[in-house]
Amino acid sequence: MSIDVxxxxxxxxxxxxxxxxxxxxxxxxxxxxxxxxxxxxxxxxLHVDAEGALATARAVDARREAGxxxxxxxxxxxxxxxxxxxxxxxxxxxxxxxxGWVPPYDATVVTRLREAGLPILGxxxxxxxxxGSSNEHSAYGSARNPWDTTRIPGGxxxxxxxxxxAYEAPLALGTDTxxxxxxxxxxxxxxxxKPTYGGVSRHGVIxxxxxxxxxxxxxxxxxxxALVHExxxxxxxxxxxxxxxxxxxxxxxxxxxxxxxxxxGVVRELGGEGFQPGVRAxxxxxxxxxxxxxxxxxxxxxxxxxxxxxxxxxxxxxxxSSNLARFDAMRYGLRVMPHDGASAEQVxxxxxxxxxxxxxxxxxxxxxxxxxxxxxxxxxxxxxxxRTLIARDFEAAFEQxxxxxxxxxxxxxxxxxxKSDDPLSMYLEDVATIPANLAGVPGLSLPVGLxxxxxxxxxxxxxxxxxxxxxxxxxxxxxxxxxxxxRLEEIK
Amino acid sequence: xxxxxxxxxxxxxxxxLARIDLSDDELDRLGAELPAILEHVKVVQQVAGDDxxxxxxxxxxxxxxxxxxxxxGLTPDEALAGAPASEEQRFLVPQILGEE
Numbered sequence: 001m002s003i004d005v006x007x008x009x010x011x012x013x014x015x016x017x018x019x020x021x022x023x024x025x026x027x028x029x030x031x032x033x034x035x036x037x038x039x040x041x042x043x044x045x046l047h048v049d050a051e052g053a054l055a056t057a058r059a060v061d062a063r064r065e066a067g068x069x070x071x072x073x074x075x076x077x078x079x080x081x082x083x084x085x086x087x088x089x090x091x092x093x094x095x096x097x098x099x100g101w102v103p104p105y106d107a108t109v110v111t112r113l114r115e116a117g118l119p120i121l122g123x124x125x126x127x128x129x130x131x132g133s134s135n136e137h138s139a140y141g142s143a144r145n146p147w148d149t150t151r152i153p154g155g156x157x158x159x160x161x162x163x164x165x166a167y168e169a170p171l172a173l174g175t176d177t178x179x180x181x182x183x184x185x186x187x188x189x190x191x192x193x194k195p196t197y198g199g200v201s202r203h204g205v206i207x208x209x210x211x212x213x214x215x216x217x218x219x220x221x222x223x224x225x226a227l228v229h230e231x232x233x234x235x236x237x238x239x240x241x242x243x244x245x246x247x248x249x250x251x252x253x254x255x256x257x258x259x260x261x262x263x264x265g266v267v268r269e270l271g272g273e274g275f276q277p278g279v280r281a282x283x284x285x286x287x288x289x290x291x292x293x294x295x296x297x298x299x300x301x302x303x304x305x306x307x308x309x310x311x312x313x314x315x316x317x318x319x320x321s322s323n324l325a326r327f328d329a330m331r332y333g334l335r336v337m338p339h340d341g342a343s344a345e346q347v348x349x350x351x352x353x354x355x356x357x358x359x360x361x362x363x364x365x366x367x368x369x370x371x372x373x374x375x376x377x378x379x380x381x382x383x384x385x386x387r388t389l390i391a392r393d394f395e396a397a398f399e400q401x402x403x404x405x406x407x408x409x410x411x412x413x414x415x416x417x418x419k420s421d422d423p424l425s426m427y428l429e430d431v432a433t434i435p436a437n438l439a440g441v442p443g444l445s446l447p448v449g450l451x452x453x454x455x456x457x458x459x460x461x462x463x464x465x466x467x468x469x470x471x472x473x474x475x476x477x478x479x480x481x482x483x484x485x486x487r488l489e490e491i492k
Numbered sequence: 493x494x495x496x497x498x499x500x501x502x503x504x505x506x507x508x509l510a511r512i513d514l515s516d517d518e519l520d521r522l523g524a525e526l527p528a529i530l531e532h533v534k535v536v537q538q539v540a541g542d543d544x545x546x547x548x549x550x551x552x553x554x555x556x557x558x559x560x561x562x563x564x565g566l567t568p569d570e571a572l573a574g575a576p577a578s579e580e581q582r583f584l585v586p587q588i589l590g591e592e
Binding site (some may be wrong): 055090101102103104105167169191195197198211212229237238242243293304307309310311313314321325328329330332333334335337338339341342343345346347349350353356358361362364365366368369372378381382383384385386387389391423424427437438439441466 | 588
C-alpha cells in the first residue's frame with residue numbers, strides 16, 4: 001500500500017508510520033520539499049528547520065525500528081506559530097523587536113511535541129505579536145492565501161493556516177486571542193480550534209492579552225485537530241491559569257460525529273446584516289445538513305454579543321500595553337542607541353519606536369489610555385462588566401442548547417491591502433469569534449464549502465461550554481462528513 | 493468626559509508613558525485614528541449597570557501555587573545569550589541615573 005504523503009491526513013500518516021508503510025524521514029522530507037517548492041509564493045514560514053526536523057524524524061524511525069511503543073502522532077511533522085518559543089530556532093513573534101532571537105527554553109506545548117516525537121518543520125508567519133486579522137501586520141511580509149495568493153490568509157495565525165491548507169504541513173499550532181486560529185482557518189478552508197481558556201498551557205507563548213490568549217490546533221480534518229489537541233492539552237504547573245482537570249475526550253468525539261438529538265443553537269446576533277451573502281448561504285446550508293443529520297436546531301439570542309468588539313478592543317489593548325512593557329531593550333531583543341550617552345529611558349523609547357510596527361503601537365497607546373487614571377473605570381472597568389454580561393449570555397444559551405453555531409467570519413478572504421488603511425473595519429471582522437475569548441469557552445471553525453459569490457472557503461463556528469471541547473469535535477465531525485468542501489489542488 | 497476629545501498632545505503624552513518615541517507622522521496618524529476607535533468602543537459605558545460585577549478572568553482559579561521545590565533554571569550564559577550587551581555575567585545597560 002502506498003500513500004500520498006503530503007495530501008494524507010495526519011491520522012492516516014500516523015497509521016502508515018505505525019504499520020511501516022512509510023517512515024517519518026520520508027514524510028518529513030516530502031513536506032520540506034513541498035515547503036521549498038511552494039513557500040516562495042506563500043511566505044507561510046518565517047524559519048524552516050530542515051535539519052532539526054529530519055533529526056527528530058530519524059530518531060523516531062530508529063525508535064520504531066527498535067520496537068518501542070510510540071505516541072500516536074510520533075513522526076508526523078508539525079509547524080509552529082512563531083509566537084511560541086522554541087530552543088534551537090529563532091522566535092520573532094513577527095516583529096523586528098525579536099529579529100534573530102533564539103529563546104533559551106521551550107514552551108510547554110513544544111516540549112510536549114518533542115516528547116511525542118513530532119518533527120517541527122519550522123515557525124510560521126503571523127501578524128506582529130499576534131495583533132491582526134490579515135497577516136499584513138507581520139514585519140516580515142504577509143503570508144498569502146493558497147486559494148488565491150492575492151488575498152489575505154487571515155490572522156493572526158495566517159502562516160500556520162496557509163501552511164496546512166497548501167499541504168506544506170499536515171498539522172500546525174496557532175494561538176487565538178480574538179479569533180486568530182478560527183478566522184484564518186475559515187479563510188483558508190481548514191479546521192482550527194481555540195480550546196477552553198486554561199485547557200492548553202500558555203507557558204512559553206509570548207503574551208498578547210493574558211486573559212484571552214489560548215494555543216490550539218490547526219489541521220485539515222476534525223480528527224487531525226483532535227489528535228493535536230489531546231497531545232498538547234492538560235494541566236501545566238508552569239501556567240497559573242492552567243485548569244487542573246482531565247482533558248475532554250476530543251479524539252473519541254471526533255471519531256463519533258453523531259448529532260442525532262443534539263440541541264444546536266443558531267446565534268441570532270452573529271449573522272444577518274454585515275455578513276456576506278455567500279457566507280450566509282453556506283452557513284444556512286450547513287444548518288440544514290445538521291437538521292437532516294438529526295440535530296434539533298433552534299435560534300437563540302445572546303444580546304450582549306453585539307458589544308463584544310467594543311469590550312474586546314478595550315480589554316485586549318489594556319493587557320497588551322502591560323504585557324509588551326517587557327520589551328525594554330535591556331535584556332533581550334532590539335536595542336537602538338538614539339545618540340551617544342543616551343539614557344536607558346531614551347534607549348527604551350527609541351528601541352520601542354524602531355522595533356514595533358504600527359498596529360502594535362496603536363494598541364499599546366490605546367491600552368495605555370484605557371488604563372489611565374481618570375479613564376480606567378469608564379473604559380477598562382466598563383469593558384470588564386460587558387465581559388460578565390457576555391459570559392452570562394453563554395450560560396443562558398447553554399441551558400437551552402448543547403452547542404452554538406455561527407459563521408466564523410462575516411466575509412471570505414479579502415484582497416491584500418483592502419482594509420489596511422482602516423483599523424476599525426479590520427477589527428469588525430472579529431465579531432463572531434471574540435465572544436468565546438471574552439468568556440473563555442472553546443470554539444472550532446470547520447470549512448463547509450466555497451461561497452457562491454466569491455468562490456472562496458467559508459467556515460462555520462461551533463461553540464461549547466468551558467471544558468466541553470469534545471462537543472465541538474463531535475458536532476463538527478458530523479457536519480464534516482456531509483459538506484461539500486473541495487480540495488485545494490493547485491496554488492493559483 | 494468625551495472620549496473623542498483625545499488630542500494629538502494626549503497621544504504624545506500616552507506614547508511617552510508607554511516609552512515609545514513616536515515620530516511626528518505617527519502622532520498625526522494616531523491622533524486621527526484613536527478618536528474613531530474610542531468613539532466605537534465607548535458604547536461599553538452604556539451597557540452594564542452598577543450591579544454587574546467586572547470580569548478580569550474567564551475561568552476563576554484561586555491560590556495557584558506549585559510545590560516549592562528547586563528545579564534547574566537558566567545558566568548565566570543562557571540567560572545572557574539574547575542580551576544586547578553584557579559584561580561579567582551581567583546585563584550591560586545604558587546609564588540609568590543622572591551624571592552629577
